Every structure is written in structure tokens, then in C-alpha cells.
Amino acid sequence: MTTPPSRRTQADRRAGTIAALLDATVSCLTERGYAATSTAAVCAEAGVSQGALFRHFPTRQALLVATAEHVATRNVEAFRATTAGAAVDSVDDVTAVLGHLRATVLSPANQTWRELLVAARSDADLRTALLPARESLQGQMLDAAADLWGDRLPADDLPAVLSIVVNMLDGLAFSALDPDPTAAPGRTVERALRLLAEMVVSHYPQQETR
Amino acid sequence: MTTPPSRRTQADRRAGTIAALLDATVSCLTERGYAATSTAAVCAEAGVSQGALFRHFPTRQALLVATAEHVATRNVEAFRATTAGAAVDSVDDVTAVLGHLRATVLSPANQTWRELLVAARSDADLRTALLPARESLQGQMLDAAADLWGDRLPADDLPAVLSIVVNMLDGLAFSALDPDPTAAPGRTVERALRLLAEMVVSHYPQQETR
DNA sequence: ATAAAAAGTGAGTGCTCGCTATCTATGGTA
DNA sequence: TACCATAGATAGCGAGCACTCACTTTTTAT
Numbered sequence: 409m410t411t412p413p414s415r416r417t418q419a420d421r422r423a424g425t426i427a428a429l430l431d432a433t434v435s436c437l438t439e440r441g442y443a444a445t446s447t448a449a450v451c452a453e454a455g456v457s458q459g460a461l462f463r464h465f466p467t468r469q470a471l472l473v474a475t476a477e478h479v480a481t482r483n484v485e486a487f488r489a490t491t492a493g494a495a496v497d498s499v500d501d502v503t504a505v506l507g508h509l510r511a512t513v514l515s516p517a518n519q520t521w522r523e524l525l526v527a528a529r530s531d532a533d534l535r536t537a538l539l540p541a542r543e544s545l546q547g548q549m550l551d552a553a554a555d556l557w558g559d560r561l562p563a564d565d566l567p568a569v570l571s572i573v574v575n576m577l578d579g580l581a582f583s584a585l586d587p588d589p590t591a592a593p594g595r596t597v598e599r600a601l602r603l604l605a606e607m608v609v610s611h612y613p614q615q616e617t618r
Numbered sequence: 619m620t621t622p623p624s625r626r627t628q629a630d631r632r633a634g635t636i637a638a639l640l641d642a643t644v645s646c647l648t649e650r651g652y653a654a655t656s657t658a659a660v661c662a663e664a665g666v667s668q669g670a671l672f673r674h675f676p677t678r679q680a681l682l683v684a685t686a687e688h689v690a691t692r693n694v695e696a697f698r699a700t701t702a703g704a705a706v707d708s709v710d711d712v713t714a715v716l717g718h719l720r721a722t723v724l725s726p727a728n729q730t731w732r733e734l735l736v737a738a739r740s741d742a743d744l745r746t747a748l749l750p751a752r753e754s755l756q757g758q759m760l761d762a763a764a765d766l767w768g769d770r771l772p773a774d775d776l777p778a779v780l781s782i783v784v785n786m787l788d789g790l791a792f793s794a795l796d797p798d799p800t801a802a803p804g805r806t807v808e809r810a811l812r813l814l815a816e817m818v819v820s821h822y823p824q825q826e827t828r
Numbered sequence: 829a830t831a832a833a834a835a836g837t838g839a840g841t842g843c844t845c846g847c848t849a850t851c852t853a854t855g856g857t858a
Numbered sequence: 859t860a861c862c863a864t865a866g867a868t869a870g871c872g873a874g875c876a877c878t879c880a881c882t883t884t885t886t887a888t
Contacts, residue, residue, distance in 0.1 A: 530651030
């Protein structure tokens with residue numbers, strides 16, 4: 409009938425509710441935004457009591473910082489997954505990669521990261537707490553970009569190109585206020601991505617056909 | 619000593635406190651962020667009572683919407699001011715324009731606009747309330763861009779290039795968490811702006827020297 | 829089996845929030 | 859002058875906030 413006397417170990421229970429809380433925080437941040445992500449809302453979403461939350465996280469901010477680090481690793485994994493092994497020979501190839509990156513950037517994990525970054529701008533404590541995760545994420549994204557493009561452009565230009573691409577996609581995500589982030593890209597966005605691909609490819613022409 | 623029995627008209631008093639409230643809201647949003655911009659904080663900053671605020675704005679959201687429209691007009695004016703009459707012949711010219719645009723985008727008015735945009739993502743009422751201002755702002759920025767670049771690239775590409783530039787600058791502003799937004803651009807940012815200028819200029823070569 | 833430790837519950841705390849009601853001060857109108 | 863409409867100040871309201879505490883339940887150690 410009900411679950412058998414499950415006999416989960418304490419570590420399992422702990423990890424389980426922590427994971428539920430982190431996932432619930434991601435949901436609340438993407439759906440309700442930073443201001444409306446109250447501890448009560450997170451607990452309701454996670455299906456645990458407030459006491460449980462404050463057993464594992466001393467403050468709301470600690471929960472948010474843990475969530476930020478949680479999504480940061482998932483974000484860099486997603487970035488690697490959409491770039492690893494992708495073809496970047498033709499303009500069409502690069503355009504396709506940019507399109508996939510746009511979809512990645514609109515994912516809940518990335519929305520969460522952005523929401524927390526914005527909150528950190530006007531909260532010194534949160535800002536310093538997020539700094540190491542920020543640097544780690546940037547470094548790993550540079551590594552992934554090097555795997556993709558490293559042999560095609562001077563090493564000095566790689567951070568600049570990455571900055572152009574990810575900042576443009578982030579800016580796009582910020583101004584995309586559609587409630588459904590999987591909606592069609594829209595004409596000018598599609599044109600902008602293709603144009604960016606054209607400019608990058610022609611600025612760093614293919615060195616050899618191998 | 620003190621002000622003489624000033625004899626300000628009612629309309630003057632009204633306009634004065636409304637202006638003070640809007641300016642105070644801009645300050646609070648840029649310094650404290652959306653969540654911490656309470657009606658009490660705005661009133662303290664403006665030097666008026668809460669009763670005065672709620673006489674002129676029925677809700678907090680009405681104040682925020684009015685502030686958004688207030689800064690939207692100032693933003694488009696600033697955009698025009700930094701682009702109007704600027705030279706865009708050489709790569710250096712375009713790089714300079716991008717640098718000035720970056721400074722403009724980091725201004726309090728633009729920070730305020732961005733803060734409200736982010737809040738609007740997870741607040742349907744605010745989102746619909748900001749929609750007309752958003753469209754108006756986009757249209758006027760397209761006009762300004764046409765004055766700058768219109769004769770150099772096909773009309774169909776203009777929105778795409780504008781999207782690349784402003785989204786990249788907005789993304790840059792979001793990830794620039796320095797408390798002092800007038801700080802030096804940083805090496806990779808400088809390199810990225812110059813690179814973007816190079817790519818755009820070479821992709822749309824000058825048609826004639828006139 | 830029993831005691832100790834850890835995990836989880838839920839009512840309650842003080843505080844701040846957006847907002848209102850009531851009052852006074854001031855400018856416009858006769 | 860008297861009168862009224864508007865502008866602004868102040869105290870306070872219910873609701874929701876982050877957080878705590880006494881308590882029960884579940885796992886672990888003896």
C-alpha cells in the first residue's frame with residue numbers, strides 16, 4: 409500500500425530534501441522572479457516545511473547562493489554540450505550553433521543564473537558570494553570556446569569573441585519577455601544571429617580544408 | 619532667510635513632488651534594486667510623505683510604470699545624443715561610438731529601465747504596462763540608427779545590426795557588477811568593442827568617399 | 829532494546845510591506 | 859472676507875516576510 413519502511417539513510421534524506429529545495433528554488437526564480445521567491449514559496453514548491461529549509465540553509469541568501477552554484481555547473485555543462493563537436497565550417501554551421509546557444513541561454517537554469525546576477529548588482533553580500541562561481545563559469549566557458557574555435561582565431565581574440573556572443577545572447581534573453589521562452593525566435597533575431605555568424609566567419613576565414 | 623511665501627501654484631507643487639518622486643525612484647532602483655525599492659524608501663529619498671506618494675500614484679506599480687516611461691524618453695534622447703552627427707567612417711570612429719554607447723547604457727536611467735524590464739519578466743501586469751513604452755523606444759532607436767548608418771547598409775539589415783549592438787551592450791551592463799559603473803572598461807571589453815567595430819565596418823564597406 | 833543524534837514539522841515571533849483614513853496646510857475662487 | 863478643492867503629513871491596518879522554537883519522527887550507535 410504505502411511505501412514500505414523505506415530505510416533511507418540519513419545522508420540520503422538530507423541530500424534528497426536539499427535537492428528538492430534547490431530545484432524548487434530554480435522553479436520559483438524562473439516563474440516568480442527574485443522578489444517573489446520567498447522561503448514559504450520555495451518550501452511549498454518543494455513539499456517540505458520551513459523548518460526543514462532552515463535546518464540546511466541558515467538564511468534565505470545561503471539558499472540562493474547554493475542555488476546559484478548549482479545552476480552554474482549545469483550551465484557550463486549545457487554550454488559544453490551544445491558546442492562540443494559542433495561543426496563551425498560554414499556560415500550555416502555557425503548560425504546553427506548560435507541558434508542552439510540561444511535556446512540554451514533561455515533554459516530555466518540560465519534564467520535562474522541571470523535573475524541572481526541581477527539581484528547581486530544591488531546586494532553587496534550576494535555579489536561577493538557569487539564571485540567565485542562567476543569566475544569559474546567564465547573560465548570553463550572560455551575552455552569550451554577554445555575547443556570550438558581555438559584553432560581558427562588568435563588566442564587573444566577568443567575572450568573578445570566569446571564576450572560578444574554570450575553578452576548578445578544574454579541581452580537577448582533579458583529583453584525577451586515572452587512568457588514562453590521556447591517561442592519562435594522572431595525575424596530580426598534570426599537575421600541578427602545569421603548576420604553575426606557571417607561577420608565572424610568572414611573575419612576569421614577558414615585556414616585550410618584539412 | 620527661508621524661502622519667501624513662495625506662492626507656487628497648485629500645478630507647480632504637484633509637478634514638483636511628482637518629479638521628486640520619479641527622480642527618487644530612479645535613484646532607489648539603481649542603488650537598491652527592484653525588490654528594495656519600497657514606497658517608504660522612495661518617499662524618504664524624495665523628502666515627501668507616503669501620503670503624498672499615494673495621492674499622485676494609486677499603487678506602487680503605477681509609480682514604477684510612470685518611472686519607466688520617464689526614463690524611456692531620457693534613454694532615447696541619450697541614445698540620439700551619443701549617435702547624432704558621430705563619424706562612422708573608420709574602425710576607430712565606430713569603436714569610439716560603441717564606447718560612448720557603452721557609457722550611455724551604464725547610466726542610471728538605463729540601469730533603471732533594465733531593472734524594470736527584468737521585474738516585468740515575472741510580472742504579467744508590469745509587462746503589459748511596459749509594452750507600449752518598449753515598442754516606442756525600439757522604434758525611436760531604429761530611427762536614430764537609420765540616421766547614423768542608414769545610407770551604408772541595406773534597410774533589412776539595420777534592425778539586425780542594432781539588435782546585435784544594443785543586446786551586446788545590455789548583456790555587458792548586466793554582467794558588469796562593479797558598484798562603480800564608470801570604471802575602466804577592462805581589456806576584454808575594450809577588445810570586444812573594437813572587434814565588433816572591425817567586423818561591422820568590414821562587412822559593410824564604405825560605398826564612396828563622397 | 830534503548831539511548832542519542834539527526835531530520836522534519838508547524839505554530840509563533842517581530843518586523844516591514846503596500847496601502848488607507850484622518851487630519852492640517854495651502855492655493856484658487858467668489 | 860469666506861469657502862472649497864487640492865496637496866501633503868501622520869498614524870495605523872492587515873498581510874506577508876525571514877526566521878525560531880518546542881516538539882515528533884526516523885535513523886544510528888550501543
